[in-house]
Structures are given as structure tokens and as C-alpha cells.
Amino acid sequence: MNIESIINALNQVREQKPLVVNITNYVVMNNTANGLLALGASPIMAHSQQEMAEMMSFCGALVINIGTLDSQWIPRMRFAIEQANVNHRPVILDPVGCGASALRTETAREFAQLANQLIIRANASEVIALAGEMSKSKGVDALDSSEAALDAARHLMTTYQANVVISGATDYIVTPSHTISLNNGDAMMPHVTGMGCTLSALTGAFAAVGEMSGAAAAAVLGVAGEIAAEQSQGPGSLQMHLLDALYQLNAETLAARLAMVVTP
Amino acid sequence: MNIESIINALNQVREQKPLVVNITNYVVMNNTANGLLALGASPIMAHSQQEMAEMMSFCGALVINIGTLDSQWIPRMRFAIEQANVNHRPVILDPVGCGASALRTETAREFAQLANQLIIRANASEVIALAGEMSKSKGVDALDSSEAALDAARHLMTTYQANVVISGATDYIVTPSHTISLNNGDAMMPHVTGMGCTLSALTGAFAAVGEMSGAAAAAVLGVAGEIAAEQSQGPGSLQMHLLDALYQLNAETLAARLAMVVTP
Amino acid sequence: MNIESIINALNQVREQKPLVVNITNYVVMNNTANGLLALGASPIMAHSQQEMAEMMSFCGALVINIGTLDSQWIPRMRFAIEQANVNHRPVILDPVGCGASALRTETAREFAQLANQLIIRANASEVIALAGEMSKSKGVDALDSSEAALDAARHLMTTYQANVVISGATDYIVTPSHTISLNNGDAMMPHVTGMGCTLSALTGAFAAVGEMSGAAAAAVLGVAGEIAAEQSQGPGSLQMHLLDALYQLNAETLAARLAMVVTP
Incomplete structure (x- = not known):
């Protein structure tokens, strides 16, 4: 992973406009759809079991939040993941509030186990809770630093054969071949709901x-977020x-601003 | 239909502040309610079968999305349309994603058949799919040009005794007496989720x-959209x-900007 | 209640970042979560009965809308209120559209009766309808002046042992010891959906x-709203x-702008 491969991926999203099926929470349906449209992808928010087999047959990816x-x-989420597996589609799992209730923790673990091609994206408290360790989580906002969740993320990677994105002041991406840290973004971003969901x-x-x-x-959200924060008086703007x-x-802006370190 | 009748209708909405009941999708509930409030109408988002008979008795229109x-x-949507019929209320049907799943196509057709006073508002791919022709639709974004959907819209008009609005780069309004084309709006508008729903x-x-x-x-949304686009750096603004x-x-701005052609 | 106690309360919210559980309507989940985050609190939007006992054990308050x-x-709402009672958590009831349907009126009354530590926040039409008087309400927008709802609010206060907030051009807060009027805010605020929900x-x-x-x-929303309105060209901004x-x-801005009158 380097800056060229990130720029290449961004260009591919804009050219292919992939259809991303989202079974996500009510709070963020609007702004995550807008995030995907602004990026250049084609979002669909759907949840009916009656149409999910069809959708998994022609979509590019499934996001479960x-x-x-x-x-x-x-x-419905379980069925969608099963259909994603049948159609060899990647699944992104966002275990919002994992650790805040047994329902969330158990459901997130079941889904992580079920998905064949999995990326887990969560804040530090959720990663720690998903891995079965004691977290400070009580709600949906992170109370642990992302660095504190690195061991838990490696545990998740092995247990579920997943890549893991820990978002926070520093973002960490944990994969079998390397660990990536990203130092973009802005401290104001957690004051907007659903930034992690985006x-x-x-x-x-x-x-x-x-x-x-x-x-x-x-990388893209971190750089866009820090550009946005420089122009903003608060979380609304x-x-x-x-x-x-x-x-x-x-590409130029992305290359100029990206603060990424790749560790083998 | 001419500019005077459009201005007259806008004035009436602002004076009467009609109550518009929306059974709509989770993604756009907030921004469509805000669109109605900004226009001067009074939105209510409701879906419970237990209150829909009451609501249809005093509302001005029903929007089904x-x-x-x-x-x-x-x-719940079926019951609401039945109650709209009982109370002689117009129904606006937005068949989002029609063609992307059998569930959506069949449900949209059933509702179009059921409503007595009907306006269908959809993008070209949805109009084509609703009419039973082969569309390029895979998702909720239009892949066909609005002009390509004109025949399908005329078929829907006859089949369902409905007026049909095809939204796109050019909007077409198909009624028994004439076809109207509108060339307002901006290419950035499809990058905001739910613009068609609005x-x-x-x-x-x-x-x-x-x-x-x-x-x-x-007309109103097209003109407002192009004014907005002139002030905007992206889909957020x-x-x-x-x-x-x-x-x-x-009225002045509307008259100065409206690019409408009425064909008998 | 005076300006010092309001400033003190604001400081406490920002220091403690209380977790506020919201079982609220789909339309406003995003902007009310953003309102809580902008204020400095920690929102969670949840509704599953399976996790509500846990959430009421560690949250700061429950908002039912x-x-x-x-x-x-x-x-689910009933169960959440029962669990709030068990855990001695305050309940804020927002009876949106009370009076517009029997379902809403009856449900709002049941919940008001059920909650032990209750604040009712509603517009004038909803307060009047909740108290069982004839209101002009047909929808979710207030058609009565907030002053016209003062007697009804006092009736609710006695019936349900609740404090009552009537929002409107003038906001009234009715408590056993005094009545407070607030003359902040702006006439443009009702053109944004969910301002009362916020x-x-x-x-x-x-x-x-x-x-x-x-x-x-x-006080805080009224002052923030009038500051915002001074910078805005319409409900979007x-x-x-x-x-x-x-x-x-x-604190300085709040003290300089607050137009509050406390009557014993």
C-alpha cells in the first residue's frame, strides 16, 4: 500500500461507480449515502430479505452497520452476508456500540464469523470489545485510544481472517502483511455523528x-476531513x-497531505 | 401549463401550507421534510396503519416512496393509498429502485394500479422498468437518459391514468393533453442523495x-437547484x-430562469 | 433558575459528556444526534428491547419522541421508560403530533403517566391536545400560540408531576415553583424540521x-438559534x-443574549 495505489483506487471508484449496498443504521443513512455519492460511488440503502439475493448478485460490496x-x-443482515458469500462479495462490518450491550457484542461476533471476505471498521473501544477484552466503552463514542486497540485488532484479524481498520486520532489499518498508520483528519470530526459510519x-x-x-x-476521508475542518467553524459546517x-x-492534494506510515 | 400557473401554484402552497403525508424511505425523511418546509408546506412523516385513516381525512396529499x-x-403503504382513495386525495408514487429487484417492480406496479388520482415521479431507468421494458437500472441511480423513457412514460400514463414526471438532465412531464420539457437544474444535483425524492x-x-x-x-426544484449549484463547491453545500x-x-426569479417548453 | 445556573449546567454537560439514549423518530435521528454532539453530550440512538435494560443502567437520561x-x-418505548424508572433516570417525552391522531394522543398520555421523573417538551398544539383540550393541531406544526397553552401545561404538570416546556415564538417552562419565559430564537427556526425534537x-x-x-x-437552543439565523439566508444554512x-x-454570549423572565 502506497500513495500511488490509493490514488489508483480512487480513480477506479470514480470510473466504475460501484454499487454499494448498505444495511446501516437510521441515523447515518442520509450522510453515508451522500458520502458515497460525493466520492463517486453509487449507494443503495436496502434491507428487505426479499430483494437481498438479487442485490448481492450485482452489487460491488455489502456494508453492515x-x-x-x-x-x-x-x-436480514445475516441473510445479506450469506448472499454476499454466495456471490463472493466483500463485506464491511461496522460494529457500532459493540461493548455497550450484549446484543451488539454477540451480533457483531456472529457476523464477523459469518462473512468470508471481511473488513472490520470500528473505533478503538469497539475493536477492544469485539475482541473480548475489557473496554471503557459505554455508548457509541470511543473512550480508548486507537493505539490501545492494536493488539485486539491483530486478534480479530487472526480470528476472523479480516483486515481491521481502527479509526481515531490516528487511524490504524491491520492486515496480515503490514500495519498502516494514518495521521490525517481533525479533532472536530468526532463531533459529527456517523463519521466512522461514513x-x-x-x-x-x-x-x-x-x-x-x-x-x-x-486516507481519503482523513484528508477530506482535515481540508473541511480548516474551512469550518463547527461540526455543522x-x-x-x-x-x-x-x-x-x-491526486495532487491527496499526495501532498497524506500522512501515512506503512510498517511491515 | 405556463409560467403564470406555476407561480400561482407556488403562491397557493405558501398561503395554504398544505399538510403532505409522506410514507417515504429512511434515507431522505429529513431532507424531504426540510424541502417541504422550505417551500412553505407542512410535512408529516408517518407510517402507522393505526393513524393513516385519520391522516388521509385531513391531509392534502399522500407521497409514497x-x-x-x-x-x-x-x-401500511397499501392501506394509506386505499384511504387516500376513500378521501379523494392525490397520491404521488416514487418507485425508487424499480427494476433493481422484483420486490420493487411488483410493489410499484401494484401501488400504481391502486391509486385513483396518481402522479408517478421517477428517473428514466425506473420509468422504463415500471413500464415493463428492459432498462439499464441496477440500483437507484438512473443509467438511461430521460428522453429514452418518454414512450414508457406514455405507456404508464395510459395504463394507470396517471401523469408522469421523468426527472433527469431534462425533466419531462407527460400528461394526456401535452408533454412538457424542463431544462433547469444542474449536473451536480444527482450527487446529492434523495434529490428525486425531494x-x-x-x-x-x-x-x-x-x-x-x-x-x-x-420547475421550482430545477430553478432552485441551479441557483444553489451556482453558489456551491460540491454536493454538501x-x-x-x-x-x-x-x-x-x-416569481421574478422563477420567470427569469424557467426553461420550459410545452408541446401539445 | 437564573443565568448562572444555566451556565453551570452547560459547563457540566461539556465536562461530563452524559450519555443520552434517544428512542426517537426517523426524521430527526441525524440532526438530534448532531445537536447533542455539538453541545458536548454523547448521544446513542437505540430502540431494541433486548439492550434497553443495560442502556438504562449506565445512561444519563432517556428521550422518548x-x-x-x-x-x-x-x-419498546414502554419498556425503556419502565427501565428508566427502575434505574431512576429522567425521561423527556416529546409527544410529536399529539392531537393529530388518536394513536399519538393515547400513547403520549400513557407514557406521561408511566415515567417517574418526567419533563414534557412540546409545541403549544401538542400541549393542549395532551391535556385533553381542543387544539387546532392537524399535523406536527404548532397552530396555537405558546401562551395559549399555559393553562394546559399547568394541568399536565399537576396530572403527571412533570415539568413542561412549551416551545414557540416565546418558550414557556412550567414548574411547580415558577414559570419561566424565554424570548430568544428566530422566526425562521420552524422552517427546519425537528427543531423541537432537537x-x-x-x-x-x-x-x-x-x-x-x-x-x-x-435557553441554549434559543440563543444558538438566533445567532445562527443572523448568519443564514434560509433554513438550509x-x-x-x-x-x-x-x-x-x-458563557459570555449566553449571558449577553438570554432574554429570560422568571415568575414565581
Whole structure:
């Protein structure tokens, strides 16, 4: 993974406009769809079991986000992952609030086990809770630093044969071959709801064009987020400028700003 | 239909503030409600079967949008259309993703058949799929040009006794007496999620004051959209400026910008 | 209640970052979560009965908003209120559309009866309908002046042992010891969907740090709203500037702008 491969992945998303199916939480459906459209992908938010087999047959990736989980959505999500497996589609799992309730922790683990081609994207508290360690999580906001979740992420990688993206002040991408750290973004970003969910959605767009590490999405969102924050007086304008920055982002800006370190 | 009748309809919406009941998808509930409020109408997003008979008795129009359809919402939508018929309320059908799954195509056709006073508002791919022809649709974004859907729209008009709005780079309004083309709007608009859904919602507000062609909503949204695009650096600011432009839109601006051609 | 106690409450929210559990309507989940984050609180939008006992054990407050009510969400809301009672958590009830359907009126009354530590936040039409009087309500927008709802609010206060916040051009806070009027805000605010829902959510954040009158949330939102309106060309920019203004609001600005009258 280097800057050229990230730029190449971005260009492919914009050329192919991959269809990304999102079974996601009610809170972020609008802004994650807008994030995917601003990036250049084609989002569809769908959850009916009656159409999921069809959708998995022609989509590029499936994003599963458990932010507003309930007993009716769990079987739909399970069925969608099974159909993604049948059709060899990548699955991005966002275990929102993992650790805040037994329901979320158990469901996230079941889904991680089920998906064949998996990227897990979560904040540090969720990664730690998913791995079965004691986290400080009580809610959906991270209370642990992303660095503190690195061992847990490696545990998840081995257990579920997954790449793991820990988002935070520093983002870490944990894969079998290397660990990537990204120091873009801005401290104001956690004051916008669903910023991590947007990262998961963008990860789906990149996975659909074959970028399975999760690094390209984190790089693009981090750079767009810091550009947006420089123009913003608060989280309201940050959300708006972020979509504009995603839409405008080009190779030069990405290369000039990206603060990425790849460790073997 | 001419510019005077469109201005008249806009004035009536602002004076009467019609109540528009929306059974719509989760993705766009917020921005379509905001679109209706910015226009001057009074939106209510409701879906419970237990209150729909009451709501149809005092509302101005019903908007049915199948963007996040499932087996629990279908009977509620069906019941709402039945109650709209009982109370002689116009129904606006937005068949989001029609053609992308059998569930969406069949449900959209059933609802189009059921509604007595119907306007269909869809993109070209959805219009073509609803009419039973082969479309390029795979998802919710249009892959066909709106002109390519004109024959399909005329077929829908006859089959369902409905007026049909095809939205796209050029919008077409197909009615028994004439075909209207509108060349407002901006190429950035499809990069904001739910722009077509907003058009369907606004169509409901105009239908509630008796403008049943669909042209006034397309005219107002097209003009407001192009004003907004001129002030915007990307889809984030476009969504914001669009609501401001709808709120500020006056007769002079509408008359100066509207690019409408009416063909008998 | 005076300006010092409001500033103190705001500081406590920002220091403690209380977790506010929201079972709210689909339309406003995104912007109310963003409102809570901009204020400094930690929102979670959840509704599953399977996790609500856990969540009530560690949250700061529960916000129940019936804006998109249905038969599946009612038992979940009931269970959440029961668990809030068990754990001595304050409940904020937002009876959206009370009076517009029997379902909403009856459900709102049942929940008001059930909650032990209750703040009711509603517009005038909803307060009047909840109290059983004849209101002009047909929808979710207020058609009565907030002053006209004062007697009804006092009736609710006695019946349900609740503090009552009537939002409108003037906000009224009705408690056993005094009545507070607030004359901040701006006439453009009702053109943004869910502004009242945001007030209810913020009321939850303040209740979580012990401010149980509802006045602090109304003061903060009113002042932030009028700052935002001064910078806005319409409801689109108002929503954005509001989140920025909530994020930036400090004691000096609050003290300089607050137009509050406390009557014994």
C-alpha cells in the first residue's frame, strides 16, 4: 500500500461507480449515502430479505452497520452476508456500540464469523470489545485510544481472517502483511455523528474495486476531513465541507497531505 | 401549463401550507421534510396503519416512496393509498429502485394500479422498468437518459391514468393533453442523495393545491437547484443552498430562469 | 433558575459528556444526534428491547419522541421508560403530533403517566391536545400560540408531576415553583424540521446533569438559534449554523443574549 495505489483506487471508484449496498443504521443513512455519492460511488440503502439475493448478485460490496440494531434487522443482515458469500462479495462490518450491550457484542461476533471476505471498521473501544477484552466503552463514542486497540485488532484479524481498520486520532489499518498508520483528519470530526459510519461506507466503495485493506478509504476521508475542518467553524459546517472536499479531492492534494506510515 | 400557473401554484402552497403525508424511505425523511418546509408546506412523516385513516381525512396529499421497502411497510403503504382513495386525495408514487429487484417492480406496479388520482415521479431507468421494458437500472441511480423513457412514460400514463414526471438532465412531464420539457437544474444535483425524492415530496405539496401535472414542482426544484449549484463547491453545500433557494424563491426569479417548453 | 445556573449546567454537560439514549423518530435521528454532539453530550440512538435494560443502567437520561410511532416501537418505548424508572433516570417525552391522531394522543398520555421523573417538551398544539383540550393541531406544526397553552401545561404538570416546556415564538417552562419565559430564537427556526425534537434531545443532556426544569436547553437552543439565523439566508444554512453555534456557545454570549423572565 502506497500513495500511488490509493490514488489508483480512487480513480477506479470514480470510473466504475460501484454499487454499494448498505444495511446501516437510521441515523447515518442520509450522510453515508451522500458520502458515497460525493466520492463517486453509487449507494443503495436496502434491507428487505426479499430483494437481498438479487442485490448481492450485482452489487460491488455489502456494508453492515449495527448502529440501530433490533431483532427484525438481525436476520436480514445475516441473510445479506450469506448472499454476499454466495456471490463472493466483500463485506464491511461496522460494529457500532459493540461493548455497550450484549446484543451488539454477540451480533457483531456472529457476523464477523459469518462473512468470508471481511473488513472490520470500528473505533478503538469497539475493536477492544469485539475482541473480548475489557473496554471503557459505554455508548457509541470511543473512550480508548486507537493505539490501545492494536493488539485486539491483530486478534480479530487472526480470528476472523479480516483486515481491521481502527479509526481515531490516528487511524490504524491491520492486515496480515503490514500495519498502516494514518495521521490525517481533525479533532472536530468526532463531533459529527456517523463519521466512522461514513468511513465504513467509503471502505465498501473501495473494496468493490478491489482495495481490500481499508487504507484508501481512511486516507481519503482523513484528508477530506482535515481540508473541511480548516474551512469550518463547527461540526455543522464540517459535515457540509466534508462532502464538498470528498467531491473535489484530486491526486495532487491527496499526495501532498497524506500522512501515512506503512510498517511491515 | 405556463409560467403564470406555476407561480400561482407556488403562491397557493405558501398561503395554504398544505399538510403532505409522506410514507417515504429512511434515507431522505429529513431532507424531504426540510424541502417541504422550505417551500412553505407542512410535512408529516408517518407510517402507522393505526393513524393513516385519520391522516388521509385531513391531509392534502399522500407521497409514497419505496426507497427502503420491506414486508412490514408494504401493507401500511397499501392501506394509506386505499384511504387516500376513500378521501379523494392525490397520491404521488416514487418507485425508487424499480427494476433493481422484483420486490420493487411488483410493489410499484401494484401501488400504481391502486391509486385513483396518481402522479408517478421517477428517473428514466425506473420509468422504463415500471413500464415493463428492459432498462439499464441496477440500483437507484438512473443509467438511461430521460428522453429514452418518454414512450414508457406514455405507456404508464395510459395504463394507470396517471401523469408522469421523468426527472433527469431534462425533466419531462407527460400528461394526456401535452408533454412538457424542463431544462433547469444542474449536473451536480444527482450527487446529492434523495434529490428525486425531494421532487416527489414537492410534487405532493403542489398536488395538494390542485396542481396535478407535476410540472410546478419540477420547475421550482430545477430553478432552485441551479441557483444553489451556482453558489456551491460540491454536493454538501448544494444541499444546503438548495433549501435556502427554495425558501427565497420568488416569481421574478422563477420567470427569469424557467426553461420550459410545452408541446401539445 | 437564573443565568448562572444555566451556565453551570452547560459547563457540566461539556465536562461530563452524559450519555443520552434517544428512542426517537426517523426524521430527526441525524440532526438530534448532531445537536447533542455539538453541545458536548454523547448521544446513542437505540430502540431494541433486548439492550434497553443495560442502556438504562449506565445512561444519563432517556428521550422518548413519538414522531414516527408504530405498533412495534410502542412496546419498546414502554419498556425503556419502565427501565428508566427502575434505574431512576429522567425521561423527556416529546409527544410529536399529539392531537393529530388518536394513536399519538393515547400513547403520549400513557407514557406521561408511566415515567417517574418526567419533563414534557412540546409545541403549544401538542400541549393542549395532551391535556385533553381542543387544539387546532392537524399535523406536527404548532397552530396555537405558546401562551395559549399555559393553562394546559399547568394541568399536565399537576396530572403527571412533570415539568413542561412549551416551545414557540416565546418558550414557556412550567414548574411547580415558577414559570419561566424565554424570548430568544428566530422566526425562521420552524422552517427546519425537528427543531423541537432537537430541543427535547438537549433537554435530555441537561437532565442527565441534574437540570430538570428544561430551561437550560431552551435557553441554549434559543440563543444558538438566533445567532445562527443572523448568519443564514434560509433554513438550509440555519441548520448548519445552528450546530456551529451550539458548539461555540460560551458563557459570555449566553449571558449577553438570554432574554429570560422568571415568575414565581
